Amino acid sequence: MDILFSNVKELVAIAEKEQQPISEIMIRQEMLLTRKSREDIVAQMENNLAVMEKSVEDGLKGVHSPSGLTGGDAVLIQNYMKTGKSLSGELLLDAVSKAVATNEVNAAMGLICATPTAGAAGIVPGTLFAVKNKLNPTHEQMVNYLFTTGAFGFIVANNASISGAAGGCQAETGSAASMAAAAIVEMAGGTPQQSAEAFSIVMKNMLGLVCDPVAGLVEVPCVKRNAMGAAKALVGADMALAGVISVIPTDEVIEAMHKIGQSMPSALRETAKGGLAATPTGKALEAKIFGKDKETRDPVTK
Amino acid sequence: MKFRSVFEIIGPVMIGPSSSHTAGAARIGLVARDLFGRQPEWARIHLYGSFAETYKGHGTDVAIIGGLLGYDTFDERIRTAFEDAEKLGMTFEFIAEEEEMDHPNTARLVIGDKEGDMELIGISIGGGTMEVVELNGFPLRLSGHFPALLVVHDDRAGVIANVSNAIAAQDMNIAHMEVGRKEKGEMALMVIEVDQVVNDELIEELRALPNVTQVSTLAN
Numbered sequence: 001m002d003i004l005f006s007n008v009k010e011l012v013a014i015a016e017k018e019q020q021p022i023s024e025i026m027i028r029q030e031m032l033l034t035r036k037s038r039e040d041i042v043a044q045m046e047n048n049l050a051v052m053e054k055s056v057e058d059g060l061k062g063v064h065s066p067s068g069l070t071g072g073d074a075v076l077i078q079n080y081m082k083t084g085k086s087l088s089g090e091l092l093l094d095a096v097s098k099a100v101a102t103n104e105v106n107a108a109m110g111l112i113c114a115t116p117t118a119g120a121a122g123i124v125p126g127t128l129f130a131v132k133n134k135l136n137p138t139h140e141q142m143v144n145y146l147f148t149t150g151a152f153g154f155i156v157a158n159n160a161s162i163s164g165a166a167g168g169c170q171a172e173t174g175s176a177a178s179m180a181a182a183a184i185v186e187m188a189g190g191t192p193q194q195s196a197e198a199f200s201i202v203m204k205n206m207l208g209l210v211c212d213p214v215a216g217l218v219e220v221p222c223v224k225r226n227a228m229g230a231a232k233a234l235v236g237a238d239m240a241l242a243g244v245i246s247v248i249p250t251d252e253v254i255e256a257m258h259k260i261g262q263s264m265p266s267a268l269r270e271t272a273k274g275g276l277a278a279t280p281t282g283k284a285l286e287a288k289i290f291g292k293d294k295e296t297r298d299p300v301t302k
Numbered sequence: 303m304k305f306r307s308v309f310e311i312i313g314p315v316m317i318g319p320s321s322s323h324t325a326g327a328a329r330i331g332l333v334a335r336d337l338f339g340r341q342p343e344w345a346r347i348h349l350y351g352s353f354a355e356t357y358k359g360h361g362t363d364v365a366i367i368g369g370l371l372g373y374d375t376f377d378e379r380i381r382t383a384f385e386d387a388e389k390l391g392m393t394f395e396f397i398a399e400e401e402e403m404d405h406p407n408t409a410r411l412v413i414g415d416k417e418g419d420m421e422l423i424g425i426s427i428g429g430g431t432m433e434v435v436e437l438n439g440f441p442l443r444l445s446g447h448f449p450a451l452l453v454v455h456d457d458r459a460g461v462i463a464n465v466s467n468a469i470a471a472q473d474m475n476i477a478h479m480e481v482g483r484k485e486k487g488e489m490a491l492m493v494i495e496v497d498q499v500v501n502d503e504l505i506e507e508l509r510a511l512p513n514v515t516q517v518s519t520l521a522n
Contacts, residue, residue, distance in 0.1 A: 045309075111376060146312050151308070
């Protein structure tokens, strides 16, 4: 099969050799693999970008999920940010609030774009629409941001996993935050290798993160894990741009994530049986939302 | 390579809340409906692993029914799929299974009507991407991302060559192909994913080939 890269080492090598950004290598590979035209591929990504922008806008107006577990936090964070009293900085809190906004829309069964999954859909748009205000990118650069996140996500999905049920939350928000860090570096003018370093720095700090959704809903703790994922993406990108490198190469970090996911017990991989889902409050919320103890596992007939 | 497009990573555009449990589940239903070739009148859906544990919270059940009704991942009608099915007179049942399957997000769909029935096992592998792993007892791998041809045939020498020649004659490229059989010399199944859209002419040609018993397509 025609393929330009299957791991990060190859991706960085080809980008350096061709003197092209990672986003461009991703577009070329997509053309090879799907035989679609560049125009079609870019148009589809522009559509995804438009959906993301709409999700952020909707979330910032304030939405609430049917279960009542999540909603309204994006508005709280925006309001606090505007008081000028924030300690961690406006750009960072802006990214956090926009990540939360997207995931609140997702929990409310609204329309979102998975990046790479719905549960982790807040981090990529959250960071993008916050960094936008600082870097003033062109529309094309914003679309390229998504191709760069996609290039790294493509490698993770094929060499490890992007599924919480298979690899825990490290595979979802961990991947999303690392992908976003790599794309921030590119948008800020960093090198392909610095993008890889940013990816590694963030992923190393997401390793081992379990998937333990309360009541099986993509709400608690998912929304707040997107918030912190966005924060880590920004800090990781800044570290890489400062010249910090990862001692463990990116592909080995991805392999480690994969192995950690495989050795995670099933209770901590999206079955809602362990972690926060199994706390007294988590269980009580589950019973309240579904009206009875799920242990009975009655077949549902309609 | 399980993932072949950047839009499996950045995408799909979908109704929340979960890419694997909502979007992937909708796609399993949609592929089952396409393979069945018409609206099923009834469905019995067995869920395994994480699907079995969390399907209510993720809307896995409405998503699968939505798929069986022909709704795509971004179709807002997914939210009302149960009511819509009822209006159409489609009956359905969900069974949460204890058994552990190879993949944690596995669904076995048995669907049918007065004309016949079909059994499909689908897995949701993350980010909204799904694979069909078994069809009517035949193990297979079908990504659902390319137009696919399914050819049921007798296990005889030359059938595979005839089928691939007919495809090549249409200037069509095979992206992925798998052949399975239950017993030597008995019924076999060819699963062929192609890069171009399958036309009716090719289907008729394949149906006319010796030892070919059934041909259906799955367009994407």
